Amino acid sequence: MYVNMKKILLFLFLVLLLGRxxxxxxVWRTESQFIQEGETKCIEYGLYNPGGKDLNIALYVTGxxxxxAQSEKSESVLLKAxxxxxxxxxxxxxxxxxxxxxxKDCIFPTIGCQQTCQYxxxxxxxxxxxxxxxxxxxxxxQGSSVIIAETAPLSLVVKCEESPRNxxxxxxxxxxxxxxxxxFTYIGVKKSKQRKK
Amino acid sequence: MEVKREYLYIILILFVxxxxxxxxxxxxDYISGxxxxxxxxxxxxxxxxxxxxxxxxxxxxPAIIWSNINPPILTxxxxxxxxxxxxFPSGSPTWGVPATAYGVKVSTDSNVLGVTFxxxxxxxxxxxxxxxxxxxYKWDSNVDPGNPGNPGPGxxxxxxxxMSTTFIQADTSIGPGFVDYFRFWLTVPAGQAAGTYTNQVTxxxxxxxxxx
Numbered sequence: 390m391y392v393n394m395k396k397i398l399l400f401l402f403l404v405l406l407l408g409r410x411x412x413x414x415x416v417w418r419t420e421s422q423f424i425q426e427g428e429t430k431c432i433e434y435g436l437y438n439p440g441g442k443d444l445n446i447a448l449y450v451t452g453x454x455x456x457x458a459q460s461e462k463s464e465s466v467l468l469k470a471x472x473x474x475x476x477x478x479x480x481x482x483x484x485x486x487x488x489x490x491x492x493k494d495c496i497f498p499t500i501g502c503q504q505t506c507q508y509x510x511x512x513x514x515x516x517x518x519x520x521x522x523x524x525x526x527x528x529x530x531q532g533s534s535v536i537i538a539e540t541a542p543l544s545l546v547v548k549c550e551e552s553p554r555n556x557x558x559x560x561x562x563x564x565x566x567x568x569x570x571x572x573f574t575y576i577g578v579k580k581s582k583q584r585k586k
Numbered sequence: 587m588e589v590k591r592e593y594l595y596i597i598l599i600l601f602v603x604x605x606x607x608x609x610x611x612x613x614x615d616y617i618s619g620x621x622x623x624x625x626x627x628x629x630x631x632x633x634x635x636x637x638x639x640x641x642x643x644x645x646x647x648p649a650i651i652w653s654n655i656n657p658p659i660l661t662x663x664x665x666x667x668x669x670x671x672x673x674f675p676s677g678s679p680t681w682g683v684p685a686t687a688y689g690v691k692v693s694t695d696s697n698v699l700g701v702t703f704x705x706x707x708x709x710x711x712x713x714x715x716x717x718x719x720x721x722x723y724k725w726d727s728n729v730d731p732g733n734p735g736n737p738g739p740g741x742x743x744x745x746x747x748x749m750s751t752t753f754i755q756a757d758t759s760i761g762p763g764f765v766d767y768f769r770f771w772l773t774v775p776a777g778q779a780a781g782t783y784t785n786q787v788t789x790x791x792x793x794x795x796x797x798x
Contacts, residue, residue: 412637412638412639412640412693413637413638414635414636414637414638414693414695414696415636415637416634416635417633417635418631418632418633418634435635437635438637439637439639439693440639473695474635474637477635516792518790531648531652531653531655531782531783532649532650532652532783532784533648533650533707533711533784533785533787534648534649534785534786534787535640535644535645535648535649535650535786535787535788535789536786536788536789537640537644537690537788537789537790537791538788538789538790539636539637539790539791540790540792540796541634541793
């Protein structure tokens with residue numbers, strides 16, 4: 390009888406340990422996007438909490454995405470317990486692509502430039518993770534504290550657009566140069582005529 | 587009067603430059619007149635979502651505990667909540683013999699086919715300047731078999747591997763409503779300095795085809 394009681398108590402104890410789960414959920418609507426050089430793009434993620442306890446959750450960026458993320462961590466948001474994915478709270482993460490990802494091939498600076506895209510598109514990829522701000526209860530003690538993270542993949546591709554060699558700036562510079570020469574020549578001739586008079 | 591005329595020439599020349607510069611700019615091709623084509627953009631949005639729920643024991647701080655360490659004879663000491671050898675009636679919790687209190691569950695409010703769990707530690711168990719090597723910290727995982735009548739042994743020491751500071755794959759294809767169970771073991775070297783040793787373990791869920 391005593392042994393059975395002990396077993397029942399142990400059973401109840403472990404059922405309690407295993408039966409009560411609490412963590413967050415992540416909703417995502419995209420796994421890859423194009424981004425232009427110098428463009429800022431914000432991507433929205435949904436956060437929800439199907440568990441039985443309120444949680445403070447933030448979004449984190451990992452991998453190459455950290456190089457272009459405006460912030461590696463979003464502001465944390467309080468998620469009420471028992472919220473499902475269709476009541477998810479949206480949070481944005483913003484990324485800014487560098488201005489000169491692709492170097493143009495120019496004969497002279499800004500003259501006769503072309504974009505070949507021979508090395509393909511530059512891609513920034515990584516994960517977007519949710520992490521509870523305060524995981525765990527109690528204080529100190531020997532052993533390991535635990536973080537639970539849900540992740541969604543994300544790739545941002547900086548689109549390289551090919552362009553043929555462009556001499557329009559050379560024509561423009563040439564015309565400006567000719568005009569300046571004409572103007573100075575005209576002024577010079579005029580002044581010399583005045584001196585002769 | 588002569589000087590004013592020179593300025594007028596310069597202004598005229600600048601107008602010519604302005605006009606010519608617009609000529610060299612790229613021109614967009616466009617269709618005008620009676621267009622016979624109408625573009626109708628279409629879109630379809632696919633949404634993915636999942637939640638991971640940790641067992642209550644994993645929500646404690648610390649979560650993975652060895653409370654009675656008395657060196658020097660300690661090899662593969664099971665963590666307190668590994669609870670090896672405890673018998674349960676079949677059915678609940680899912681593991682029959684033995685049980686473990688460490689579990690991560692894919693919430694039923696998920697639409698992904700399966701989740702892969704990954705595990706890592708931030709470093710060795712540390713107490714001031716003393717540490718227990720990370721390789722001495724072993725773990726194994728096993729998936730909820732969904733078969734209470736024959737639950738199997740669960741995570742076992744024979745399959746355990748050393749913890750790492752980079753993510754190692756635990757189990758894959760864990761569907762909504764299912765649990766990945768874990769157990770942990772620790773070997774404390776002889777002569778280990780007294781202290782309270784701590785570190786941080788991270789469980790990460792990823793959705794295939796992505797990996798840890």
